[in-house]
Amino acid sequence: MVVQSMTKTKTADVAGTVRQIRRLQRAGCELVRCAVVNRDDVAALRRIKASVSIPVIADIHFDYRLALGAIKAGADKIRINPGNIGDVWRVEEIIRQARLNDVPIRIGVNSGSLPKEVLQKYRHPGVDAxxxxxxxxxxxxxxxxxxxxxxSAKGVDVRQTIEVYKILNEEFDFPLHIGITEAGLPLSGAVKSAVGLGIILYSGIGDTIRVSLTADPVYEVVAAYAILSALGIRQRGPILISCPMCGRCDVDLERIARNVEKRLQKYDPFMKVAVMGCVVNGPGEAREADFGIACGKGVGAVFAKGKEIRRVKEDKLVEALFEVIDENVDN
Ligand code: SF4
Structure with a gap:
């Protein structure tokens, strides 16, 4: 399963786009898509390609000439929505150029932009349409x-998108790119994507994935890995396990967990790190993880590989946890 995202810069802004792609790549993005909306974007593609090491997909709507230009500029793949490219001969021109350059094409159908004839027939952009x-x-x-x-055939509606992908999977042998389009802001968008993509993935469907969020695209990559990790499909970096807190908790656990999460971003190896709020479930859960802390009143315990390693004051807990991680993990 390949993780994809899309840049949010103007593609013609080569420096800004390259910077964003490099940040995405550091977060684990393996395929990046750039919107190509005019000739300046086409010209920028060649320079962007020369500066990044992951495949770049040119995302094109309406104008078939931009697709031809993007292929010539070295795009690794192009994404078109044949429904808005117009006459068939224009799509055929794109196919001809793609064949000449050995460039694959993603046919990206979107519920918001179905061809007129199809909409006239079905009257509504539902599953059949x-x-x-x-x-x-x-x-x-x-x-x-x-x-x-x-x-790809993304809908805004989760149930509709799941149904569509089930049919596509049965009917076609082509690879499928999966996503819930226009999912929303990070929290609601990630939840919506997790529900829809989780069911699609659990059905064994999908080859590339994008979580669409109204946010820095790095969040899209983080969310995609979180979904893949929850299903045991792919894992990248450490997993933080933290308790939800309750009246037994005597520390500011949210602050501690956020601090641990932030510091863990610098680590590449897979490991489970538990941050628990009290001595009731805390030590048990912390022992199940590779590393963990269980907090008490003003003091807490640090665990590694199932064993309590040390007890330290609350304000030294996070520091002590990372000392133990660094002693045991080759980062
Ligand atoms: S670990 Fe302790 S503080 Fe956290 S939810 Fe469980 S009982 Fe409450």
């Missing part, structure tokens, strides 16, 4: 004997 749009789009590629395609 979305799937039919994919059939119409793929038919053009089949007729042109081009099979280097990836499909």
């Amino acid at each position: 979305i799937v039919d749009s994919v059939r119409v789009a793929t038919a053009i590629f089949r007729e042109n004997d081009f099979d280097q395609i990836v499909l």
